[in-house]
């Protein structure tokens with residue numbers, strides 16, 4: 001399909017979204033994302049970041065234009081494959097199931113060999129550092145550990161596209177930093193495409209290969225910033241001059257919808 005041929009794994013084609021309440025959440029959002037990118041949606045509260053992400057997950061329909069994943073409608077991708085996985089701000093674990101059984105659940109619902117599911121669930125739990133907590137119940141875990149389970153559950157299906165809606169927003173700073181680094185490690189190892197919603201400029205620059213900066217009322221794409229800092233990224237990079245320049249650039253678009261003259 002057209003957008004795939006142009007190298008766009010996820011394509012927003014002049015997307016508009018008006019909710020039934022009359023709220024215009026998105027207006028003419030048009031851009032493409034390559035396979036393997038780590039892209040953040042960065043923008044103020046209410047600019048439509050979650051709406052945009054939910055469209056890629058097939059949870060929301062565009063009012064105009066279209067969103068395609070691999071050239072197909074997201075709903076169809078979800079129906080036909082495990083290629084898209086979603087991690088929300090809340091871990092949403094089932095309290096009566098162990099950590100291992102929470103991770104297995106989506107695989108179980110799709111059928112197939114339980115033995116293979118168990119092996120895969122153990123692999124991803126090990127990857128997120130929860131090898132010793134497989135038999136624990138959610139109530140026995142900290143917020144950061146619950147989020148790790150949620151990420152493991154999403155990874156278990158080996159998705160090509162991982163959608164994350166402010167996954168670290170509710171965590172303390174130290175836990176957030178640890179999980180940010182772990183996520184980058186997993187992204188590089190599993191070679192997925194990640195779409196990540198945040199309103200934190202530092203988080204966006206630290207993690208992303210590209211940042212889609214959005215503006216509010218109605219939600220529009222202000223600019224797309226290519227973050228050409230090398231991977232693997234480290235927390236120490238935050239004091240580098242080039243890191244600061246990307247933060248300034250993204251902040252300028254966030255605050256003014258354009259680049260301040262002195263940054264040009």
Ligand SMILES: Nc1ncnc2c1ncn2[C@@H]1O[C@H](COP(=O)(O)OP(=O)(O)OP(=O)(O)O)[C@@H](O)[C@H]1O
Nearest residue numbers: 019021023025044045046047048049050051052199
């Ligand atoms: N189901 C819905 N029905 C009606 N309006 C909605 C719905 N979901 C979101 N909106 C509205 O659409 C706009 C965009 O919301 P959205 O949640 O996508 O923004 P956001 O950038 O993710 O915000 P935040 O960072 O605060 O989560 C807001 O004005 C919101 O009130």
